[in-house]
Amino acid sequence: MRFWLKNTLWVLGFVAACAVAIAVRLTVVHRESGEWRLRPSAEPMLLRFDGHVYDRTGLDLHKEHGYLVHGRDLGGGDILAPADSGAPVSIQVHNLSRFYHYQLAS
Numbered sequence: 001m002r003f004w005l006k007n008t009l010w011v012l013g014f015v016a017a018c019a020v021a022i023a024v025r026l027t028v029v030h031r032e033s034g035e036w037r038l039r040p041s042a043e044p045m046l047l048r049f050d051g052h053v054y055d056r057t058g059l060d061l062h063k064e065h066g067y068l069v070h071g072r073d074l075g076g077g078d079i080l081a082p083a084d085s086g087a088p089v090s091i092q093v094h095n096l097s098r099f100y101h102y103q104l105a106s
Contacts, residue, residue: 032074042077042095047102049079052087054102060092063099067092 022038030036034046047054049070067080077093077100093100 029074040073040075042073042075043093043098043100044073044075046105047073047079047091047093049073049081049091049102050087053105054091055105056093056100057103058101060099060101063094064090064092069094 025038026036029038029040032046032048033040033044035041035044043056045056047056063080064082066082068083069078070081071079073079073093075095077095080092080094080099081088087104089104091102093102
């Protein structure tokens, strides 16, 4: 095989592998947060937590009383939920100095 053809095939293979990796990452982020981004935000519009889907409804300036940290979302925000058992109706995500409010999606 000619040298230029061999190199061209390697470059095309590399570009195809990169395109597949980007498509997979976009799909994973979209499924988890509803965003078409490579890197999800810490306060996405859609949040999956404890097997349930939550929609972002607003911005709070303070933490709700009785909410504890139960993990982190895909973008690095702290997920706060009530301490009681069961599926919480509302949760919060803390990012920097803001608290984002989420409601259980119907």
